[in-house]
Amino acid sequence: MGAETPSASSPAEQAAFLEAAMQQYGKATYNFAFRLTGNEADARDLTQDAFVRVFKAWRSFQPGTSFLSWIYRILTNLYRDELRRRKGRFQEEIPEDNAPQEFAGQRPLAVTPIEDYVESQLSEPLSKALAQLSNEQRQVVVLADIEEYSYQEIAEIMGCSIGTVRSRLHRARALLRRLVERAQRPTS
Amino acid sequence: MNNAQHINTATLIDYLRRELGPERDAIVLAHLEACDGCRSEYEAEASLGEMLKAAAAREELEFPSMIAARVWETIRNEKPSPFAWVATLFRPAIAVPAGLAAALALFFVSPLSHPADGPKIGAVYYLEEHAAQQAQNPLMERGPSASTFLETASADSGVPTELADDTSLGIASSGVLNAVR
Structure with a gap:
């Protein structure tokens, strides 16, 4: 997988394609999802759905084009669908049982x-x-x-x-x- | 564009984002060097962009490893669609050879591939068959009329013509059949 475009030459590489995509673009995708939804729980769900979609549609990715643009398009479509389903609004982040949220090792220190x-x-x-x-x-x-x-x-x-x-x-x-x-x- | 004609904010945003063509870009640049009001507006827009980037950088999150785990779990647990195998049939690697094989099989099974082996029926047979059918069926469009057959039948069997005229179609038909015999 290249710096900007993961290669997809054979069906046997499908799992490797997804693994590399999550390693290289997981953070950017998750942050994009977070900025759209405004909360981490929805951002996690949206990112997860986007990568499952990447796995299923990996053959439609055009090598030589921007992977980030591709996954952002997938994510934007998923977000739009979810907004329609929820009639417009994503939920506010509410900690469950007042438990500390999953920031350990994730926030810059x-x-x-x-x-x-x-x-x-x-x-x-x-x-x-x-x-x-x-x-x-x-x-x-x-x-x-x-x-x-x-x-x-x-x-x-x-x-x-x-x-x-x-x-x-x-x-x-x-x-x-x-x-x-x-x-x-x-x-x- | 002179200093009296200020640049609107929309154009300043496009300029800030390098979305204007070279000619308009040069005009805006020249105007900004001369117009304090527009330069101030431009700097406010630029500052907003910087603030957004800085805020995003501060809020940047790491990719939670649980997402990757959940992605793999979802993929493992997803059942393949019952119609998924239908889609595989339409893949060119399968569909093209299969279609070719089916076409060849149809060709060799059909009579087109071995026309000399079939039974032959001569034209004379068809003519004789046609003539026999016409003779047996008096109601056929081009066959002999029913009255002709009835007259013939009554003459041969000795039944008076008046009775023959009054008989039902069933009796007359039996007479016709007798006449033919």
Whole structure:
């Protein structure tokens, strides 16, 4: 499996294909799912479904194209289907039985607690603002501003026109700026 | 574009994302160097992008190993569809040789492959058969009329013609059959 495109030349490689895909792109896929859903439980389910789909449809992957774009497209479609099923909203993260969540060994430990606190205070308005966008607007912001895809690539991943991508991004950014500015304004 | 014509935010976002063509890109660049208002707006948009990236980097999660385990478990537990074998029949590696074999078998079984072996029926036989059928069935479109047969029958059997005219079709038919005999 290459740096960007896992090769898929024979049926016997199906399991190896999936294994390599999860090793190389599992983290990026999971983070993308997390940014779309806003919670880890749904992100885990979505990522799991996406990799099962990768296993089944491994022959349809075109070697030489971006694997990440392919799995993001799969994930976006699954997310859309799930939203329809749930009628629009993913659940908020609720710890079961007040048990500590599965952060052991998963969160970066490079920051000290005080720095962590300061950073969380800074990013909190942005996270809240992101959560207030519509699902389509959030998808386009994540793909454009965080994943840094072009309009053309986003259109292919989301299955819509470039014009739709452009207008969604413009509206989403305008809304984000208003929400962040409002959140950062000192309360009297 | 001069300084009086400010650039709208949508165009600034496209410029920020390198989505404008070279000509429009150059125009926006020149305008931003000269217009403080638009440059300020551009910097606000750029700052939002940086904040989003930074927030995402801070929130970055590791890939939980449980997902990989659950993926393999799902794949192992999934039962194959009862119609999955039908799909395999349509794979070219199977469908093409199978189709070829079926076509060859049909060709060799059909009479087309061995026309000389079949029984021959001559045209004379068909003519004789046709003539016999016409003679036996007086109601056929092109055969002799029923009255002709009745007249013949009554003459041969001695039954008066008036009675023959009044008889039912069943009696008349038996007379016809007798006449033919």
